[in-house]
Amino acid sequence: MPKVTIREERCKACGLCIHYCPKGVLGPSEKFNAKGYHPTEVKHPEKCIGCTICAQVCPDQVFEVYR
Amino acid sequence: MSTETMKKVYSIPESLRNRPHHYCPGCGHGIVLSIVGELVDELGVRDRAVGIAPVGCSVFLYEYYDFDCVQAAHGRAPAVATGLKRANPDLFVISYQGDGDLAAIGTAEIIHAANRSENFSTIFINNAIYGMTGGQMAPTTLLGQKSQTTPYGRNPNTDGFPVRVCELLNSLEGPYYLERVCVATPQDRVKAKKAIKKAFTYQLEGKGFSLVEVLSQCPTNWGMSVLDSVKWVKEVMAQTFPLGVFRDKGQQK
Amino acid sequence: MGKKILMKGNEALGEGAMRAGMRHYFGYPITPQSEVAAYLSKHLPKRGGVFLQAESEISAINMVYGAASAGRRVMTSSSSPGISLKMEGLSYLVGSELPCLIGNVMRGGPGLGNIAPAQADYFQAVKGGGHGDYHIIVLAPTTCQEMFDFAVMALNLADKYRNPVMILSDGALGQMMEPVVIPDEVPIEEYDKSWALTGAKDRPPNVVNSLFLDEKELEEHNIKLQEKFKRIEENEILYSEYRTEDAEYLFVAFGLVSRIVHSVVDLARAEGIKAGLLVPKMLWPFPKDRIAELAEQCRFLMSVEMNSGQMVEDVRLAVNGRRPVYFYGRMGGGVPAQRRVLEELKSHIEGGTK
Incomplete structure (x- = not known):
């Protein structure tokens, strides 16, 4: 099953990944990271198709994608 | 399933240092940084690449690229690139400039590097604002656009008009390849990467000067949400700066 | 050859x-x-x-x-x-x-x-x-x-x-x-030149x-x-000297002017005036120690330049008040004439710095 991992300490919570994920896999976390942002987290891992769009639109090199 | 048995289909490019950068949330610079890293990896040129960090938001590029770098004075990246490439044509030279750097203080340098068709690649980030210094009017600021130094909006009678760099350079014989792209959507990002790959490939083939202008969102200094800013790139900015290929000598008969 | x-x-x-x-x-x-x-x-x-x-x-x-x-x-x-x-x-x-x-x-x-x-x-x-x-x-x-x-x-x-x-x-x-x-x-x-940008091959990246x-x-x-x-x-230091061994009046001049002053030294010597010349050939670093040393044996020093008096400041710093340091210069493309420099020298001698 495809999978994304998130280096949440790099995330600045711009929301581009959440907006552009075609399957609604991602959402904002309720916790804060060290920078003070609510980092993106995987809300629905089962929906991920490993398309890498999150990684491509991410300005902060947060994602690794496995398929 | 554990990640060990799976194929990694995306991770931070090897040509980028694995460290956070200082760009604001949602900034287009960060996306272009990934593209450059991916392409330096894909083309296998990391061990002969030299990145040029300009003055402006991308001044710290040498902290992000994991290959040789030189930091250039404001506007002078094309001159530094010229010196490097003429001194050692085997180097793969990536010049990276913002709109203030390239289209205001460095106008002469970019025009003449393009006119001589110096064999390096320029990535030109157009976000219609001076980002690093806090949002002043750029040469590319749109008419009516508010900035720290055009608080009532850019007035053509006193502030002049937005400078269209691709169109300007397209009046010269020298440039080999000129294209304007954006990184507002995943589809745009694919096109932007394709354009930058073409510019890089042309340099490797010794074709001469290439410039890819990237319309890049600056939500912080535009005073917009990230999602509004990418929408603004597509719906407003691209009206003044139409996307597309302006020059591609590789496609001419 | x-x-x-x-x-x-x-x-x-x-x-x-x-x-x-x-x-x-x-x-x-x-x-x-x-x-x-x-x-x-x-x-x-x-x-x-x-x-x-x-x-x-x-x-x-x-x-x-x-x-x-x-x-x-x-x-x-x-x-x-x-x-x-x-x-x-x-x-x-x-x-x-x-x-x-x-x-x-x-x-x-x-x-x-x-x-x-x-x-x-x-x-x-x-x-x-x-x-x-x-x-x-x-x-x-x-x-x-x-x-x-x-x-x-x-x-x-x-x-x-x-x-x-x-x-x-x-x-x-x-x-x-x-x-x-x-x-x-x-x-x-x-x-x-291992610092140079040659591509990060088998080494960490270099940054200029x-x-x-x-x-x-x-x-x-x-x-x-x-x-x-x-x-x-x-x-690093580089200068030349002319007739400084027994000089009582030391000229300091660089570049083109030093050649003019070289002749002035001969003119002065012909009149019995013990003039000498130090020519800094490296202006930075400046031969300040040698100038200070020569100042000890001289009555005064005189800097001749094609400006309003710039190197003379460094000569004065070197001499550090031990002797008077005079200046003669021309500006705007004027080149000092030998006779005029000699007159200047004599006027200071007559002015009395015994």
């Missing part, structure tokens, strides 16, 4: 640099240094080099910055107003510790001034000129031969210290023709940079630079 050729000072400068391995020249036209570019545009391509006429002095110095980053021996040249334009780039070169040769064939100023010889850029050359705390090594040739020899020396010193070196000449030295002995081989010193946002880091960088300047001051 070598050969002796009649050539202009500006041509000798270009030839010397090429003999020393300079293969990349970037410049912009300006009188009275035009012959440097003309000569190099003709000869560099034949020796496998690059001559590039830039769109401005600013571009030229930044091309130098790029080519120096690549580890090459590189040069630019200009004349006073053009050198002013290069000052930002010069500061960056020093900040990033890049070696290069800069020729300044000085003309009259300020502003557009004129194209006659002058020495009014002394302060700009030896005190920094651009922003920030820094020095460059400044060589002041007095003959066409020295234009050649000093170009070789300059490129060696630049590599040795990873610092720009300037040859401070003037419109007359640049334009005049003299026989120049060109040796078959010149001493080319090799220094480590003068930006240190962190105050502590920038202070450390400055301390490192100042230690280097101190090392240069300790190791």
Whole structure:
């Protein structure tokens, strides 16, 4: 099953990944990271198709994608 | 399933240092940084690449690229690139400039590097604002656009008009390849990467000067949400700066 | 053996640099240094080099910055107003510790001034000129031969210290023709250039940079630079003397003026006045210790320059109040006449400094 991992300490919570994920896999976390942002987290891992769009639109090199 | 048995289909490019950068949330610079890293990896040129960090938001590029770098004075990246490439044509030279750097203080340098068709690649980030210094009017600021130094909006009678760099350079014989792209959507990002790959490939083939202008969102200094800013790139900015290929000598008969 | 050729000072400068391995020249036209570019545009391509006429002095110095980053021996040249334009780039070169040769064939100023010889850029050359705390090594040739020899020396010193070196000449030295002995081989010193941008192959990336946002880091960088300047001051010195052994009146003059004053010393001696001359051939570092030493035996010193009195300040600092230091100068392209300098000397002697 495809999978994304998130280096949440790099995330600045711009929301581009959440907006552009075609399957609604991602959402904002309720916790804060060290920078003070609510980092993106995987809300629905089962929906991920490993398309890498999150990684491509991410300005902060947060994602690794496995398929 | 554990990640060990799976194929990694995306991770931070090897040509980028694995460290956070200082760009604001949602900034287009960060996306272009990934593209450059991916392409330096894909083309296998990391061990002969030299990145040029300009003055402006991308001044710290040498902290992000994991290959040789030189930091250039404001506007002078094309001159530094010229010196490097003429001194050692085997180097793969990536010049990276913002709109203030390239289209205001460095106008002469970019025009003449393009006119001589110096064999390096320029990535030109157009976000219609001076980002690093806090949002002043750029040469590319749109008419009516508010900035720290055009608080009532850019007035053509006193502030002049937005400078269209691709169109300007397209009046010269020298440039080999000129294209304007954006990184507002995943589809745009694919096109932007394709354009930058073409510019890089042309340099490797010794074709001469290439410039890819990237319309890049600056939500912080535009005073917009990230999602509004990418929408603004597509719906407003691209009206003044139409996307597309302006020059591609590789496609001419 | 070598050969002796009649050539202009500006041509000798270009030839010397090429003999020393300079293969990349970037410049912009300006009188009275035009012959440097003309000569190099003709000869560099034949020796496998690059001559590039830039769109401005600013571009030229930044091309130098790029080519120096690549580890090459590189040069630019200009004349006073053009050198002013290069000052930002010069500061960056020093900040990033890049070696290069800069020729300044000085003309009259300020502003557009004129194209006659002058020495009014002394302060700009030896005190920094651009922003920030820094020095460059400044060589002041007095003959066409020295234009050649000093170009070789300059490129060696630049590599040795990873610092720009300037040859401070003037419109007359640049334009005049003299026989120049060109040796078959010149001493080319090799220094480590592992810092150069050659591609990060089998090594960590190199970065050429003068930006240190962190105050502590920038202070450390400055301390490192100042230690280097101190090392240069300790190791490098260049001057000549004429009839100083028993001199009671010491002239100090550099460049073209030193040749005029050389004759003044003979004129004075013919009248029984024990004059001598010290010629700094390196203006930074300045031969301050030798001047201080000679001051002990002299009644007074006199600096003769083609400006309103610039080097005289460094002579006074060297003498440190122990003896009077007088000045005579011409400006705007005026060249001191021998008789006039002699009169000046005599007037101070008569003025009474017993």
